[in-house]
Amino acid sequence: xEKKNIDWANLGFGYQETDKRFVANYKDGAWDEGAxxxxxxxxINECAGVFQYAQTCFEGLKAYTTQDGRIVTFRPDLNAQRxxxxxxxxxxxxxxxxxxxxxxxxxxxANEAYVPPYGSGATLYIRPYMFGSSPVIGVKPADDYxxxxxTTPVGPYFKxxxxxxxxxxxxxxxxxxxxxxxxKAGLNYAMSLHAIITAHNxxxxxxxxxxxxxxxxxxxxxxANFLFVTKDNKVVTPKSDSIxxxxxxxxxxxxxxxxLGLEVEERVVPFEEIKDFAECGxxxxxxxxxxxxxxxxxxxxxxxxxxxxxxxxxxxxxxxTLTGIQMGRIEAPEGWIQVIx
Ligand code: PLP
Ligand code: COI
Numbered sequence: 001x002e003k004k005n006i007d008w009a010n011l012g013f014g015y016q017e018t019d020k021r022f023v024a025n026y027k028d029g030a031w032d033e034g035a036x037x038x039x040x041x042x043x044i045n046e047c048a049g050v051f052q053y054a055q056t057c058f059e060g061l062k063a064y065t066t067q068d069g070r071i072v073t074f075r076p077d078l079n080a081q082r083x084x085x086x087x088x089x090x091x092x093x094x095x096x097x098x099x100x101x102x103x104x105x106x107x108x109x110a111n112e113a114y115v116p117p118y119g120s121g122a123t124l125y126i127r128p129y130m131f132g133s134s135p136v137i138g139v140k141p142a143d144d145y146x147x148x149x150x151t152t153p154v155g156p157y158f159k160x161x162x163x164x165x166x167x168x169x170x171x172x173x174x175x176x177x178x179x180x181x182x183x184k185a186g187l188n189y190a191m192s193l194h195a196i197i198t199a200h201n202x203x204x205x206x207x208x209x210x211x212x213x214x215x216x217x218x219x220x221x222x223x224a225n226f227l228f229v230t231k232d233n234k235v236v237t238p239k240s241d242s243i244x245x246x247x248x249x250x251x252x253x254x255x256x257x258x259x260l261g262l263e264v265e266e267r268v269v270p271f272e273e274i275k276d277f278a279e280c281g282x283x284x285x286x287x288x289x290x291x292x293x294x295x296x297x298x299x300x301x302x303x304x305x306x307x308x309x310x311x312x313x314x315x316x317x318x319x320x321t322l323t324g325i326q327m328g329r330i331e332a333p334e335g336w337i338q339v340i341x
Contacts, residue, residue, distance in 0.1 A: 004113045008120035011155035013286060018151050020110035022103045025133075026093050026145040034103060036110050040150070049132020049142030056186040057086035058129035060285045061247075063108045063151070063340060065118040066328030071108065071340040073126065074326050076101045078247045083128060086183040091141040092130055100128065101338065107149045108340045114153050118327065125154040125286070131186075157223070157286040158205060164293025164308050165282065167221070168199045169271070170207035174222065174242075177213050181242030188244075192222040206282065208295060210271060211240060218269045224284035225249040226292075228269065228277040229314040231305075235262050236277070238269040248283045248322070254333065255321045262314070275302050279312030281319075289319045 006016075017040050024034030049055040059079040064072055080100035087094045095103075104126055108115065116122035128149045132142025158165060172195040175181020180188055192207075199207050208226075211217040218226055218238045225246040228236045235256040237249055256262040274280070280292040293308035294301055306312030311319065324330035325337070 001112050003117060006114070006116075006153060008116045008122040008153070008155075011116075011122045011153055012159065013125075013154045013157045014152070016114075016152050018111040018114045018153075020107060021148055021150040022107045024095065024099075024103070024147045026147070031093070031095060031099075031147070034099070034147070036106060042146070042148075044133045044146070045135045047135035047137060049134065049136045052136055053132075053139060054185075054187045054190065055090055055092065055132035055142055056129065057083065057090055057092065057184050058127060058186060059083050059184060061104070061126045062285055062326075063115050063124040063126060064326050064328075065115055067118055068328055069118070070328065071112065071115050072326075072328065073104060073108065073338045073340060075247055075251065075336050076104045076338050077335070078250075079104075079128065082184060082245065082247070083130070086185060087130065089180060089183045090185055092132065093145055095130065095147045103149055104128065105338065105340050107151055111151045112341070114151065116153055122153055122155050124151050126151050154286075157288075158290050162291065162311055164291040164306070164310070165205040166203070166294045166296065167206050167208045167292055168202065168204035169295065169297040170195050170199065170209050172198075172207070172209075173212035174207075174209040174219065175212065177211075177242060179242060181219070181240075182244060184244060189222070196222050204296065211242065216270055216272070218271055218274065219243050221282055224282035224287040224290070226269070227252060227281045227283050227289070227315070227318070228274065229279035229312060231276070231278045233262055233314055235264045235314065235318070236269060237264075237266050239266045240268070246284050248285055248288070251336070252283055252289070252318050252322060255318060255325070258333070259321050259330075260314075260317055271297070277304060279306045279315050280304050281311075281315045288323065289315055291315050
């Protein structure tokens with residue numbers, strides 16, 4: 001298979017159309033067979049549920065070329081499960097988990113020419129999503145839905161790659177208690193756009209959202225969970241019902257404990273405590289682990305001892321081990337790697 005002529009090393013995190021995408025339609029209470037199609041354009045009614053009441057959710061995962069030349073993806077069963085959780089909360093039909101995983105495999109295989117080579121620093125981002133496609137004008141769920149998956153080759157999510165980020169403590173809330181913060185609903189991202197543009201305009205890379213009820217505990221950023229490392233090398237991650245259960249974060253907690261022998265804690269993290277941590281990182285499919293150098297709370301700076309020049313040592317070990325597992329350099333726990341070809 002001849003690869004596309006792409007400057008892999010200089011890719012950013014952007015959309016580039018690839019050859020094939022998967023499409024399945026839900027009508028009269030059932031999903032059709034689904035198919036891989038060439039047309040990247042969607043034509044649906046002007047009054048579709050997705051346009052009127054934002055009835056849509058999505059997932060994100062990546063395909064990797066391993067050291068020995070296979071193409072693999074990472075824990076797609078967990079994306080399938082999370083999408084099921086999102087669909088149930090948004091009154092959307094579930095796309096069966098086994099079919100979700102098969103559709104991911106088929107879509108990546110059909111776009112093999114766009115899977116970045118091993119060692120290029122790029123990956124193939126996979127975006128499954130679903131939306132209400134039939135008209136609704138009263139506030140209610142649509143009758144018909146479309147489930148789709150496209151792929152796009154990507155580089156690092158944050159410009160500058162592994163340069164530590166500066167994060168702003170946001171004045172906006174991302175998620176309400178008992179709301180939709182724990183699912184991957186498009187609406188969570190729509191309402192974060194003003195907050196992220198505000199942060200960018202002020203020179204910050206991302207926002208730290210606090211819990212909406214008390215504004216005392218750390219939640220997450222707009223697109224990644226937090227990991228902290230204590231001065232005695234414990235890995236700590238915030239626990240809350242209103243943050244997205246990151247697959248990367250859950251995997252990293254296993255890596256920290258089982259591969260690196262570190263103590264791990266998932267617990268409430270008071271904002272007051274972060275000045276005492278040694279390292280901080282953002283973790284997610286897109287972010288992988290991006291180091292945070294500094295958090296700014298209304299002009300008050302908290303600089304982590306790991307500093308603004310490089311990843312902290314534990315963050316680096318976590319990064320190397322996770323990416324080693326994903327790229328086939330380190331043996332993966334049972335069931336983590338789905339071989340595509
Ligand atoms: N938190 C939010 C709000 C996200 O959008 C994402 C990205 O999917 C994550 C966390 C990280 O989750 P994952 O590791 O499953 O990609
Ligand atoms: C991902 O990491 O896959 C996400 O969906 C996060 C998004 C901000 C790109």
